[in-house]
Amino acid sequence: MKISALAPAEVARRLRQTGIVFRIGPVTAHLRSPVPAVAEGLCRLYADYPLEESGGFADFHVAIGPPPNLRRWIRPQAVFSFDGHTPFRPLPLEQAFPMFEWSLNWCVASCCNQYLILHAAVVEKGGLAAILPGPPGAGKSTLCAALVNRGWRLLSDELTLVSMGDAGLVPIPRPVNLKNDSIEIIRRFAPGAVLGRTSHDTQKGSVAHMKPPADSVERADELARPAWVIFPRYEKGATATLQPRSKAQTFIYAAENSFNYSYLGAQGFDTLGRLMDACDCYDFSYSSLDEAVATFDGLGPPAETGIQSHA
Amino acid sequence: MASDDHSTWRVNAGFELHWRSWGDEYVVYHSGSGHTHLLNHTAATALRILQQTPAALPELCERLASEAGVEAGGDLSGALEELLADFARQGLIERVSP
Amino acid sequence: MVSMGLADWDLLIRQARRANLLARLCVLLEERGLLDAIPPAPRNHLLSTRTLADKQAQAVRWEVDCIHRSLAKTGVPVIVLKGAAYVLAGLPFARGRLFADVDIMVPRERIDEVEKALMLSGWATTHLDAYDQRYYRQWMHELPPLKHVIRRTVLDVHHAILPDTARLHPDAAKLLDAALPLNETGDLKVLAPTDMVLHSATHLFHEGEFENGLRDIVDLDGLLRHFGAGADFWPRLAERARELDLVRPLFYGLRYTKRLLGTPIPEFMPAAADKGRPPGVMPLLMDALFSRALAPQHPSCDDWFSTTARWLLYIRSHYLRMPLHLLIPHLIRKAFRADS
Numbered sequence: 001m002k003i004s005a006l007a008p009a010e011v012a013r014r015l016r017q018t019g020i021v022f023r024i025g026p027v028t029a030h031l032r033s034p035v036p037a038v039a040e041g042l043c044r045l046y047a048d049y050p051l052e053e054s055g056g057f058a059d060f061h062v063a064i065g066p067p068p069n070l071r072r073w074i075r076p077q078a079v080f081s082f083d084g085h086t087p088f089r090p091l092p093l094e095q096a097f098p099m100f101e102w103s104l105n106w107c108v109a110s111c112c113n114q115y116l117i118l119h120a121a122v123v124e125k126g127g128l129a130a131i132l133p134g135p136p137g138a139g140k141s142t143l144c145a146a147l148v149n150r151g152w153r154l155l156s157d158e159l160t161l162v163s164m165g166d167a168g169l170v171p172i173p174r175p176v177n178l179k180n181d182s183i184e185i186i187r188r189f190a191p192g193a194v195l196g197r198t199s200h201d202t203q204k205g206s207v208a209h210m211k212p213p214a215d216s217v218e219r220a221d222e223l224a225r226p227a228w229v230i231f232p233r234y235e236k237g238a239t240a241t242l243q244p245r246s247k248a249q250t251f252i253y254a255a256e257n258s259f260n261y262s263y264l265g266a267q268g269f270d271t272l273g274r275l276m277d278a279c280d281c282y283d284f285s286y287s288s289l290d291e292a293v294a295t296f297d298g299l300g301p302p303a304e305t306g307i308q309s310h311a
Numbered sequence: 312m313a314s315d316d317h318s319t320w321r322v323n324a325g326f327e328l329h330w331r332s333w334g335d336e337y338v339v340y341h342s343g344s345g346h347t348h349l350l351n352h353t354a355a356t357a358l359r360i361l362q363q364t365p366a367a368l369p370e371l372c373e374r375l376a377s378e379a380g381v382e383a384g385g386d387l388s389g390a391l392e393e394l395l396a397d398f399a400r401q402g403l404i405e406r407v408s409p
Numbered sequence: 410m411v412s413m414g415l416a417d418w419d420l421l422i423r424q425a426r427r428a429n430l431l432a433r434l435c436v437l438l439e440e441r442g443l444l445d446a447i448p449p450a451p452r453n454h455l456l457s458t459r460t461l462a463d464k465q466a467q468a469v470r471w472e473v474d475c476i477h478r479s480l481a482k483t484g485v486p487v488i489v490l491k492g493a494a495y496v497l498a499g500l501p502f503a504r505g506r507l508f509a510d511v512d513i514m515v516p517r518e519r520i521d522e523v524e525k526a527l528m529l530s531g532w533a534t535t536h537l538d539a540y541d542q543r544y545y546r547q548w549m550h551e552l553p554p555l556k557h558v559i560r561r562t563v564l565d566v567h568h569a570i571l572p573d574t575a576r577l578h579p580d581a582a583k584l585l586d587a588a589l590p591l592n593e594t595g596d597l598k599v600l601a602p603t604d605m606v607l608h609s610a611t612h613l614f615h616e617g618e619f620e621n622g623l624r625d626i627v628d629l630d631g632l633l634r635h636f637g638a639g640a641d642f643w644p645r646l647a648e649r650a651r652e653l654d655l656v657r658p659l660f661y662g663l664r665y666t667k668r669l670l671g672t673p674i675p676e677f678m679p680a681a682a683d684k685g686r687p688p689g690v691m692p693l694l695m696d697a698l699f700s701r702a703l704a705p706q707h708p709s710c711d712d713w714f715s716t717t718a719r720w721l722l723y724i725r726s727h728y729l730r731m732p733l734h735l736l737i738p739h740l741i742r743k744a745f746r747a748d749s
């Protein structure tokens with residue numbers, strides 16, 4: 001059964017009371033919240049996610065609710081709690097839904113060391129996956145949203161889960177986090193895309209989440225093979241251009257921007273090494289999303305590299 | 312760190328180095344510190360030489376010239392001195408106690 | 410445990426995470442060959458935290474290696490304490506233990522020399538406030554915590570295991586004399602087995618850090634089970650507690666490890682430690698306080714008295730460490746700062 005099988009009022013009621021347990025690729029979340037915006041976001045953006053029986057095992061027991069003090073009477077706020085533990089400061093109530101999204105990222109990033117977790121978007125077509133790292137603002141979420149509206153499968157817009165050992169990519173498809181101008185850009189680029197309510201004045205500016213394609217959610221158990229690591233950069237007026245980049249430097253960038261590379265020791269080194277062996281690495285500058293999608297559609301399979309490793 | 316003395320250097324005992332390379336760039340993981348370092352061909356060769364046998368600066372210069380095709384000269388010695396100090400700061404190598 | 414349902418696993422994983430014992434649980438299951446029989450979802454959480462514990466053990470070894478290299482020139486013997494000591498001494502129960510800082514002890518008369526050498530190698534003091542500096546240097550048994558400017562690791566340098574102002578006075582020189590070497594040069598050491606046990610009990614029952622209360626009592630249980638198997642360990646432990654003026658922490662340590670974890674303790678021991686029994690109804694009151702403070706700080710384990718119990722124990726630990734006239738201004742200051 002999917003979340004869409006429940007009427008919105010039922011979703012809100014369950015969230016207020018026992019909570020809702022649902023599966024996102026390899027993890028199960030148990031969410032409780034009395035906040036209407038959270039119920040609304042769940043109905044709109046998580047409609048295609050499978051419900052799990054409550055009373056089983058959930059990876060993350062999370063709640064978004066009012067903070068346990070009098071502040072709510074002064075200025076309504078929401079606080080995230082992970083099993084009774086509140087790692088972050090409360091935020092204005094208006095940001096309750098984005099807070100849920102960020103908090104769930106945090107749960108995955110801090111509790112899933114069975115994967116090497118890179119800070120990058122990842123999409124797949126024809127069995128081959130493109131990993132899109134890059135600093136905030138470089139446009140990886142925008143490009144990711146554009147690609148998944150043109151037939152690429154969403155694995156994640158934020159967390160690339162790499163299987164330890166064989167370096168296969170594990171999907172954890174979630175709503176795509178769009179910021180500021182990208183919200184309008186994606187509305188124009190893909191008028192059919194479903195977007196949640198925009199939260200203004202967050203730490204990241206205005207934020208809205210885009211519903212992932214139903215097909216990406218349904219195929220969340222299907223692993224993908226890494227083929228390219230591409231650093232996107234939006235550049236006004238630029239023609240879409242791929243520029244090869246050094247694998248060793250890409251390795252170091254990915255390691256430094258990983259959530260858990262430093263915990264994984266020699267195994268993490270080996271896994272990231274295999275990932276780099278398997279991938280062609282590029283810098284990519286673009287200004288038009290249509291051109292960018294065409295460039296990605298034209299990517300050839302990665303060159304077989306001479307794999308060298310030494311004990 | 313005074314290295315005008317002729318200390319012999321060796322790779323820090325009791326820890327492992329894991330290597331990977333693409334073209335003439337290398338990444339090396341140190342099992343003690345848990346750090347991963349990016350090295351060019353010269354630096355990687357210097358570290359590998361020290362991994363095989365402890366060496367002092369003049370000897371290291373000679374072997375680098377013959378094995379890595381780096382031209383020996385005043386510049387090389389100065390650059391290597393800095394490199395060794397850097398390796399030592401990162402805990403990759405240590406002075407062999409006399 | 411293998412017959413547990415998913416709902417039981419759900420609660421166990423949550424409680425163990427809060428008590429910082431998830432990785433330890435993983436190791437225990439692994440050692441008994443039970444890990445593969447556990448459903449994959451809870452197993453992933455066990456293994457994930459185990460990875461973190463392995464990383465911490467590696468980081469602690471490296472940190473001690475760096476400290477040792479920084480102090481090599483001074484020739485000062487360094488005693489590694491607590492979690493780092495358990496890892497370096499290869500004690501079996503240290504596998505899967507989570508911890509943050511490294512603690513060392515050096516002879517009091519050489520502490521200035523040690524501090525200078527550490528500062529030359531990049532450790533800097535963290536408590537820059539003049540009050541804190543004075544508080545530590547005048548009253549405490551350690552330097553203000555040092556932080557390495559590049560690695561961001563925290564190091565506590567002790568010269569004793571309790572402050573001078575404490576009501577118990579274990580002689581640090583006796584601890585140093587009995588310490589056992591970890592390396593060939595003999596300048597890196599750990600406390601002798603009896604002293605390691607007594608230090609662990611003292612730390613747990615006199616320092617007021619109950620966030621890791623259950624983990625600390627698991628440590629004490631691990632130490633007692635490991636060393637308790639040795640010939641005449643127990644009589645020596647009783648004897649040593651008297652020598653070091655630590656019979657009271659030993660009394661509590663034995664009482665609660667046995668009660669909570671069923672630690673095997675020879676029958677003559679409680680009598681030997683009974684001199685440490687506090688007078689009157691104190692033991693009963695302490696039972697009520699400790700049974701709550703030592704439970705994981707998870708909502709499913711809390712009752713109405715839990716928070717109060719932890720607070721009372723915090724006050725008590727300060728009372729044990731400092732005379733009252735000192736205690737009051739310090740707590741007021743702490744409370745004041747927590748708000749600001």
